[in-house]
Amino acid sequence: MSLAQLHHLSKTYALGQLRVPALTNISLQLKPACFTVLSGPSGSGKTTLLNLIAGIDRPDQGNIEIAGQSLQRLSDNALTDFRARHIGYIFQNFNLLPVLSAYENIEYPLRLNKTPPVKRRQRVLELLDAVGLADKASHRPNQLSGGQRQRVAIARALVHQPVLVLADEPTANLDSQTGAQIIALMRELQRVQQTAFVFSSHDPQVIASADHLVLLKDGHLLTPEPIREAV
Amino acid sequence: MIALALRNLWRNQRRSSTTLLAMMIGMLSILLFGGYSRTVYYGLETDFVGRSGHLQLQRKDYFWFGSGDPQGYSLHGYKQLVNDIQQDPVLAPLLRVVTPVLQFGGIAGNFDAGLSKLVIVQGVDVTAQNEMRRWNDYQLAITPELHSMNPAAGNEAEIGIGVARMLQLCAQLDVPDCPQPQLSAIDPNTQTLAADIAALAAGQLPSEPATPAKSGAQLELLAASTGGAPNVNRLQINRAVTTGAKELDEVYLAMQLAQAQQLLYGESEERVTALQIQLYHSADLEVARTRLQELISNRWPEQPLEVHDFRTLNPAFGQITGMFAAIFGFITILISAIVLFTVGNTMSMAVLERTVEIGTLRTLGLRRSGIRRLFISEGLLLGLTGALLGTALALLFAALINQAGFTWLPPGNSNPVPITIRLWGEHQMLLGIGLTVVLVATVSAWWPARRAAQQDVVDALRYV
Structure with missing residues (x-):
């Protein structure tokens, strides 16, 4: 049983007069509760594929189905609501809202989902504790280190219990030691919460921790199926 | 959403402060002028209502033709009309003063100097008129100019300074800055005329007690009586006053009603040309007008009557207040445009x-609508903060200006009035201007908010 199915996805970007194919005929199945890494050199289409799965971009051709829901058929509002409910996203640059505290940043997706305040508070405190930032709840992002910011971003991506968490090069802006800690944390949270994680990364540490590895090159899938299955 | 918008505004304090400052200065300008316009409006209203009442009951068409035929357009049985008005259960609680007035044209002569002048005579009940002039419903810092005539001395009168100048009575009446003619225009025959008029005046006033010697001047007032025959009255002029308009100063003469009636009607029925009705509050004007029109139709059918308000009777009121309203509107549009572009620029930068x-x-x-709401909320908050701070600043400046004690002479006024900015208590204006600024700020955030909401997500995330 697959969590997400990607059927014959193609995406082309216009670069001035030039049309650059970013993805060509990608078909893939993502399994639930697995750590999947999309890897490949720069320009291989990792981030584009991640954006399509996240529903923040639409393919020119093909279809994506996540948890039984075809994204193609959704209106912009419906797709946005789908993201709010079912998708978590971890950015390379953390992308925390600078005017909100760590607590408020983590709480934000719950507010979007109109979660009741009591439940919201309980869940945020739980996640703050899980990422080891219980004592930093009131800190603004500019008062946190890179690793701490990424922990907040991870907590924000998981707080509403999405079926799928997407992470775009989550360790790219961290030193190797912090990167390793972040990977370990995500692995642990993924195990506890039984959520599927999909990364785009060429960080060997991330690749090493993958259940499934998907290789991309010049917008093409190098292997028709993930080259390594979970142990 | 609002909390997030507020924090976002606080993020770039310098830019938000500059925008707020621009809005505050805009609000200050609008409100100070608005407050000043209110003062002018209330000042003019107080002056006109003090002089002629809120409403006047006149014979039909007197307003258009009466000055040419004051006797033909006069009110019969005016004492009964006054009594009916004062006893009316609807009108009585609203009334402050009801007083008759008799207006007609005549010739005032300083025949000793061989000079005469056409005048418009106001025959008034001095006590009632002075009470009317004390009307100050808006608690303005003004001192009413009261008639100087003593009600007990029937022949006392006042003239305009223009009349005093032309009849060469300035010296007797202590009129300052009164030019004297370079050439004498006295006709050699005027001495005979003076004697004739003096004899007529003496003949018409056999019962008038001798006026004790006092300061001031005397003049003879010649008018056509009911039958068309000339009648003359010798008046003791107490002082020369200014009405604020040169044209009026050159024809103004106020005398006591009883004396004016005797001059015009002699022993026949006493009439007046209008009943001046002053209310406690201008807000009751329409109620009083409606009731008077009912009385005209139902209670006084025997003579055609009509009622006019002070705005109709004093066209200058509408002209002046209209001019201030136009300037106020222009300033509001100008400032609104500045606020629009300032807030729009701030939001675009954001x-x-x-x-x-x-x-x-x-x-x-x-959702896109959420992004739109976020930025519009920021514009709204900017507007609200600017409006509140601008109002506070305007109230402070108004208080300072009011304390300074500046004065000016408004058009149509005879006395300088203090320059005051009336903002405190003007809730409707404060709310109106405040809401306008908030609305303009919100609208100016709409376009940048729309642009923000329409951005492609991937492009936005890639933006450097």
Whole structure:
């Protein structure tokens, strides 16, 4: 049983007069509760594929189905609501809202989902504790280190219990030691919460921790199926 | 959403402060002028209502033709009319003063000097008129100019300074800055005329007690009586006054009603040309007018009557207040345009700087409408803060100006009035201007907000 199915996805970007194919005929199945890494050199289409799965971009051709829901058929509002409910996203640059505290940043997706305040508070405190930032709840992002910011971003991506968490090069802006800690944390949270994680990364540490590895090159899938299955 | 918008505004304090300052100065300008316009409006209303009442009951068409035929357009049985009005259960609680007035044309002569002048005579009940002039419903810092005539001395009168100048009575009446003619225009025959008029005046006033010697001047007032025959009265002029308009100063003569009636009607029925009706509050004007029109139709059918308000009777009121309203509107539009572009620019900058943040919010699941609401909320908050601070600043400046004690002479006024900015208590104006600024600020945030909401998520996230 697959969590997400990607059927014959193609995406082309216009670069001035030039049309650059970013993805060509990608078909893939993502399994639930697995750590999947999309890897490949720069320009291989990792981030584009991640954006399509996240529903923040639409393919020119093909279809994506996540948890039984075809994204193609959704209106912009419906797709946005789908993201709010079912998708978590971890950015390379953390992308925390600078005017909100760590607590408020983590709480934000719950507010979007109109979660009741009591439940919201309980869940945020739980996640703050899980990422080891219980004592930093009131800190603004500019008062946190890179690793701490990424922990907040991870907590924000998981707080509403999405079926799928997407992470775009989550360790790219961290030193190797912090990167390793972040990977370990995500692995642990993924195990506890039984959520599927999909990364785009060429960080060997991330690749090493993958259940499934998907290789991309010049917008093409190098292997028709993930080259390594979970142990 | 509002909390987030507020924090976003606080993020770039310098830019938000500059925008707020621009809005505050805009609000200050609008409100100070608005407050000043209110003072002018209330000042003019107080002056006109003090001089002629809120409403006047006149014979039909007197307003258009009466000055040419004051006797033909006069009110019969005016004492009964006054009594009916004062006893009316609807009108009585609203009334402050009801007083008759008799207006007609005549010739005032300083025949000793061989000079005469056409005048418009106001025959008034001095006590009632002075009470009317004390009307100050808006608690303005003004001192009413009262008639100087003693009600007990029937022949006392006042003239305009223009009449005094032309009849060469300035010296007797202590009129300052009164030019004297370079050439004497006295006709050699005027001495005979003076003697004739003097004899007539003496003949018409056999019962008038001798006026004790006092300061001031005397003149003879010649008018056509009911039968068309000339009648003359010798008046003791107490002082020369200014009405604020040169044209009026050159024809103004006020005398006591009883004396005026005797001059015009002799022993026949006493009439007046209008009943001046002053209310406690201008807000009751329409109620009183409606009731008077009912009385005209139902209670006084025997003579055609009509009622006019002070705005109709004094066209200058509408012209002056209209001019101030037009300037006020122009300033409001100008300032609103400045606020529109200032807030619009601030919000555009905010959208540009927060492009990645917009992408992040959209990725997290905030709809386009949510992005739009966020930026519009920021414009709204800017507007609200600017309006509140601007109002506070305007109230402070108004208080300072009011304490300074400046004065000016408004058009149509005879006395200088203090320059006051009336803002405190003007809730409707404060609310109206405040809401306008808030609305303009919100509207000016709409376009940048729309642009923010329409951004492509991926492009926004890639923005550097």
